[in-house]
Amino acid sequence: MKRHNAGELPLSSAPAGDGIKQVAEKEETEDKMDKYDKGRIRCSRLCFLFALAATVSILARHCYDAGLGRGGNAGVVRIEAAHAPPPPPSVRQERKIVPIARRESQVSDRSPSAPADAGDDASWKPSASESARSDDKDKAPPKEKGSPSASHGNKYGGHPFARALAAADNRDDLCGGQYIYVLDLTARFNKDxxxxxxxxxxxxxxCRYTTNGGFGPLLRGGKGAFQGTGTGWYDTDEHALDIIFHERIKRYECLTDDTSLAAAVFVPFYAGLDVARHLWGNNVSARDELALDLAGLLTKRPEWRAMGGRDHFFVAGRTTWDFRRKADGQSEWGSKLLNLPAAKNMTALVVEASPWHLNDVAIPYPTAFHPASDEDLFFWQDRVRALNRTYLFSFAGMARPGDAKSIEGHLVDQCKASPVCSLMECSTTGPDNKCESPATVMKLFQSSTFCLLPRGGTDTRRPAFDAVLAGCIPVFFHPSSAYVQYSWFLPKSHTDYSVYIPEEDVRKNASVEERLRKVSPEMVRTMRDTVVRLIPSVTYSDATSRLETTVKDAFDIAVTAVINKVTKLRRGIAEGRPEEEKQERYSWKYPLLAEGQKAEDPHEWDPLFN
Known part of the structure; x- marks a missing residue:
């Protein structure tokens, strides 16, 4: 209602006295309303202060309940300043995943698992959480962002891996389709x-090699081989991969405690360390004890029944032949781990795989370089790319007179006779063996354009990866040294990064020097650039000092490949497509096939593997 001043009031026909009285009453009314308005304003301000205090109290309580005030810093809320967005990732590689917040634990040393003594399908009972999910399936709450939708779950029917496939289809979940579940094994299988x-x-x-998460003692200086590169160089044993991989997977960005979301299941069994204790002994039972115990334990667990173990994988940092004993005689070599029915369903990551079996895959030997940042890696790549190489080729090895398949004696003789070859003759294992020194080997390979890498005691050798690390173009003499081994890590076209000289040619005294001189300078530059770009893919980086990186290393590539293998198999099952039947005797050939080719088709290397 509009209020008027006295001068705005209309004239009245009432008596004058009455008019004066009305005016006085009006003024009194206005005074009362002014006091009321002032009081109301004071009340409004007081109420506002009370409301503000209540809001602050509620917000503080909410933050406390959300977990910001719990744990070691109870009652403390940390407010961090906003940072500028990070620069775009390097064009050399793709950025790794940085997971969004979710209910599942992101990093867990000990993942909760089902009881170890769970029996067969008839005796096994679901856990309390699984029973709750089953009981509430008809009244499930709305799905959170980042969780598989109900429509996706229906898409894959009642398969036990339906939620994992649905997560892979969910673009809102940055870890969807990449979750890893780590089995919680007792310490006797690893830490002990x-x-x-x-x-x-x-x-x-x-003991010196198990320090620093399997990297071994830190190296400094290096007699010029890696001076100026900062930290990241360690005296790493080539058989320490069991520890290195396990320590790294503890920091994997997409760990989960929910087995139904897992794209793959990691089994932290130190198979390589276990078998090494008994390889030269006569106690065959001791070699197999832990392997048999593990197989019995795994096959009783509910995670195993989902796919019969075909979504499980483990690492054994030795060659496949250390785990493929066929007979039980005391003179027979190795354990029978990879010949066990349970192990045949899993994927074994070894440093050298079998050309005639399907359950193992070769991953790189660990070298001495474990960069802690992208900058360390890029600095090293630039360094080896710009080196002045004084020798055409080099060789680190020794003659093996008692080994009929070895050509190392021929290469030693050729290198000694050539002024453009640098030779490092290795001795038996021990402190005087120059080939055991990472700095000495790296210095040799950095001085050469080509590095000779024949088969030695085994088909594969760690020096092949030392050569790549040094920016030295590898020269292989048998396809089992690299080409049919590391298909996840090296280009399918071996001529892009290496030179191949058949062993038989060397035995017939073909000149290695003449073959290498035929490689044009332009091709040398192209091949070296390819080799330098391969360095990240054959390196196990140090992930303890960073949260993310733009570079995918050997660990990232191996985990991604395992997940892709499992996911492809699951989609085939869910969509009713039969799994491709592969013949084990052609396992070496499958990664080399072009589109439309069949394993039965002729290949130039058939005589070497038949």
């Missing part, structure tokens, strides 16, 4: 072996 490191080898005290 590190505690008895002095008994892991007959000739080497492995």
């Amino acid at each position: 072996m590190v505690q008895i490191c002095d008994r892991l080898s007959l000739w080497t005290d492995m």
Whole structure:
């Protein structure tokens, strides 16, 4: 209602006295209303202060309940300043995943698992959380962002891996389709072996090599081989991969405690360390004890029944032949781990795989370089790319007179006779063996354009990866040294990064120097650039000092490949497509096939693997 001043009031026909009285009453009314308005304003301000205090109290309580005030810093809320967005990732590689917040634990050393003594399908009972999910399936709450939708779940029917496939289809979940579940094994399968490191080898005290998460002692200086590159160089044993991989997977960005979301299941069994303790002994039962116990344990677990173990994988940092004993005679070599029915369903990551079996895949030997940042890696790549190489080729090895398949004696003789070859003759294992020194080997390979890498005691050798690390173009003499081994990590076209000279040609005294001189300078530059770009893919980086990186290393590539293998198999099952039947005797050939080719088609290397 509009209020008027006295001068605005209309004239009245009432008596004058009455008019004066009305005016006085009006003024009194206005005074009362002014006091009322002022009081109301004061009340409004007071109410506002009370409301503000209540809001602050509610917000503080909410933050506390959300977990910001719990744990070690109870009652403390940390407010961090906003940072500018990071620069775009390097064009050299793609950025790794940075997971969004979710209910599942992101990093867990000990993932909760089903009871170890769970029996067969008839006796096994679901856990309380699984029973709750089953009981509430008709009244499930709305799906959170980042969780598989109900429509996706229906798409894959009642398969036990339906939620994992649905997560892979969910673009809102940055970890969808990449979750890893780590089995919680007792310490006897892994950590206990590190505690008895002095008994892991007959000739080497492995305790120094189990330090720094399997990297071994930190190296400094390096006699010029890696000076100026900062930290990241370690005296790493080539058989320490069991520890390195396990330590790295603890920091994997997409760990989960929910097995139904897992794209793959990691089994942290130190198979390589276990078998090394008994390889030269006569106790066959001791070699197989832990392997048999593990197989019995895994096949009783509910995670195993989902796919019969075909979504499980483990790492064994030795060659496949250390785990493929066929007979039980005391003179037979190795354990029978990879010949066990359970292991045949899993994927075994070894440093050298079998050309005639399908359950193992070769991953790179660990070298001495474990960069802690992208900058360390890029600096090293630029360094080896710009080196002045004074020798055409080099060789680190020794003659093996008692080994009929070895050509190392021929290469030693050719290198000694050539002024453009640098030779490092290795001795038996021990402190005087120059080939055991990472700095000495790296210095040799950095001085050469080409590095000779024949088969030695085994088909594959760690120096192949030392050569790549040094920016030295590898020269292989048998396809089993690299081409049919590391298909996840090296280009399918071996001529892009290496030179191939058949062993038989060397035995017939073909000149290695003449073959290498035929490679044009332009091709040398192209091949070296390819080799330098391969360095990240054959390196196990140090992930303890960073949260993310733009570079995918050997660990990232291996995990991604395992997940892709499992996911492809699951989609085939869910969509009713039969799994491709592969013949084990052609396992070496499958990664080399072009589109439309069949394993039965002729290949130039058929005589070498038949």
